[in-house]
Amino acid sequence: MDPTRLYRFLRERLTGPRRDWTIAALALVLALLPARFLEAWTNDLSRIVSVPVVPIMHGGMALRDWIRPPREAFDPRAPEVIELEMSAERYRTLFEQSRLKTESLEREVGELKGIRGRIADPRVQLATASVVGVDPTRSGGLVRVNVGSRHGVHRDAPVIARGDVFAGVVAQEPGEFVSMVRPAARCSLAVRLYPADGATPDRAPAAYAGTVLKPADGGIWLGDLFASDIDVRVGDIARLADERLGDVSRGLRVGIVRRILPSEENPLVRRVEVEPIATLVGEPTVVVAILPPEGRP
Amino acid sequence: MRWSVFILATLVALAFDASLGTILRIGESQPRLVLCVVVFALLSAPRVHAMRIAFLAGLLTDLLAPVIRPDGTQLVVIGPWTLGFALGALAVVPLRSLLYHRNPISSAFATGVFAVLSAVVFVSVWVLRMLVLGDETPSWWPGTNAGEVVRQAKSALASGALAVPAIWVLERTRGVWGFSTAKRVIPAVSREMP
Numbered sequence: 327m328d329p330t331r332l333y334r335f336l337r338e339r340l341t342g343p344r345r346d347w348t349i350a351a352l353a354l355v356l357a358l359l360p361a362r363f364l365e366a367w368t369n370d371l372s373r374i375v376s377v378p379v380v381p382i383m384h385g386g387m388a389l390r391d392w393i394r395p396p397r398e399a400f401d402p403r404a405p406e407v408i409e410l411e412m413s414a415e416r417y418r419t420l421f422e423q424s425r426l427k428t429e430s431l432e433r434e435v436g437e438l439k440g441i442r443g444r445i446a447d448p449r450v451q452l453a454t455a456s457v458v459g460v461d462p463t464r465s466g467g468l469v470r471v472n473v474g475s476r477h478g479v480h481r482d483a484p485v486i487a488r489g490d491v492f493a494g495v496v497a498q499e500p501g502e503f504v505s506m507v508r509p510a511a512r513c514s515l516a517v518r519l520y521p522a523d524g525a526t527p528d529r530a531p532a533a534y535a536g537t538v539l540k541p542a543d544g545g546i547w548l549g550d551l552f553a554s555d556i557d558v559r560v561g562d563i564a565r566l567a568d569e570r571l572g573d574v575s576r577g578l579r580v581g582i583v584r585r586i587l588p589s590e591e592n593p594l595v596r597r598v599e600v601e602p603i604a605t606l607v608g609e610p611t612v613v614v615a616i617l618p619p620e621g622r623p
Numbered sequence: 624m625r626w627s628v629f630i631l632a633t634l635v636a637l638a639f640d641a642s643l644g645t646i647l648r649i650g651e652s653q654p655r656l657v658l659c660v661v662v663f664a665l666l667s668a669p670r671v672h673a674m675r676i677a678f679l680a681g682l683l684t685d686l687l688a689p690v691i692r693p694d695g696t697q698l699v700v701i702g703p704w705t706l707g708f709a710l711g712a713l714a715v716v717p718l719r720s721l722l723y724h725r726n727p728i729s730s731a732f733a734t735g736v737f738a739v740l741s742a743v744v745f746v747s748v749w750v751l752r753m754l755v756l757g758d759e760t761p762s763w764w765p766g767t768n769a770g771e772v773v774r775q776a777k778s779a780l781a782s783g784a785l786a787v788p789a790i791w792v793l794e795r796t797r798g799v800w801g802f803s804t805a806k807r808v809i810p811a812v813s814r815e816m817p
Contacts, residue, residue: 354748360759390646
């Protein structure tokens with residue numbers, strides 16, 4: 327068949343929609359041809375068409391890698407990467423340090439507000455102190471805090487933890503900047519035992535069981551209850567009622583009743599075992615109440 | 624309409640899709656600039672050229688998208704995208720009278736419709752090819768047909784989104800394309816003109 331005549335025939339007969347439908351039918355036939363009829367020529371045709379496209383693709387890829395570098399380009403051992411990681415670590419540490427400091431200050435402010443709210447005497451000063459040393463030779467030994475006479479601390483000044491927990495007293499004449507504190511667990515304390523769910527407002531403090539807690543082995547106190555008609559339960563809270571420690575300490579929590587036992591010496595007496603609520607060793611910061619000279623015990 | 628400009632734009636768009644366009648990929652769906660170019664041409668060129676525009680762009684897309692067969696060889700199948708673009712054009716061309724085709728938003732809608740329909744035909748042709756030939760594997764092998772439909776639908780949505788800026792840019796190049804700007808003459812107005 328003469329190609330020229332075929333071309334002329336197709337050009338004359340295939341016009342408008344007829345041409346479009348013919349192309350569509352041809353495309354459908356090509357789309358359904360088995361692979362063995364296609365791979366002989368379509369792959370070559372694809373290579374020819376891709377010739378002008380490949381340089382543009384190459385440029386596009388280079389631009390893409392410039393915009394979004396591939397992960398392989400990241401060298402974790404590069405000096406700038408190491409420097410950046412060290413800076414990040416440094417600032418992370420500083421941030422964490424600031425966060426801890428903020429938490430500590432907020433806790434101190436909360437404690438001071440709590441203590442100040444309990445103290446009626448405005449002349450009482452409060453000094454925040456950190457526990458800087460413990461006695462390594464014995465459990466429950468003297469504890470060193472970083473406030474001293476320069477801060478106004480005096481002998482027998484009460485030391486308060488967690489806002490309302492009696493933690494101890496300054497043991498002897500304080501140093502200039504450091505004081506030794508006797509933990510509460512090593513003190514004999516006059517207390518009253520209040521129910522764990524709180525005291526009844528219209529009931530006088532004297533109506534609650536009172537006892538003198540004496541230090542015992544194991545970091546606890548033991549106290550004798552002589553009044554057998556007063557109700558005392560495990561879990562009751564022991565609060566200070568000791569005249570020797572002044573008004574500031576009155577009502578501070580000391581411990582929790584863990585056991586109530588009969589006394590071996592006197593069958594009419596009950597013996598209570600009280601566990602301290604806080605130990606000085608476990609408290610990072612405490613508050614020392616500095617009493618005015620005329621109010622000191 | 625200048626066909627050389629259209630062919631060049633289509634090739635550049637195909638190259639963009641195969642290279643720089645991958646940075647626009649979100650998950651498995653990647654927008655395709657070539658669809659935006661074709662829809663732009665379909666909405667702007669004379670209607671008599673519409674099908675030829677679609678066939679030509681579909682043919683170039685088929686030729687630049689070889690299939691990897693299970694035995695590792697490649698195969699270029701002419702037809703799936705060619706027919707798909709043709710169906711897309713059949714849907715988009717009637718929209719010309721409904722859409723303000725110089726508005727990128729309406730063009731984006733047209734691109735989404737075009738992409739969905741062309742993807743439907745693309746998947747259908749491959750499914751038909753599997754049924755007729757038996758031993759053939761589709762281009763999305765080893766994925767499933769349903770997975771491919773979902774992927775193509777996502778890609779169509781992404782292409783619609785890409786069409787907003789792409790067709791806005793293409794509108795700036797309208798003069799290069801040589802589209803016919805002939806207007807109908809209204810007799811009453813023409814009589815008033817000096």
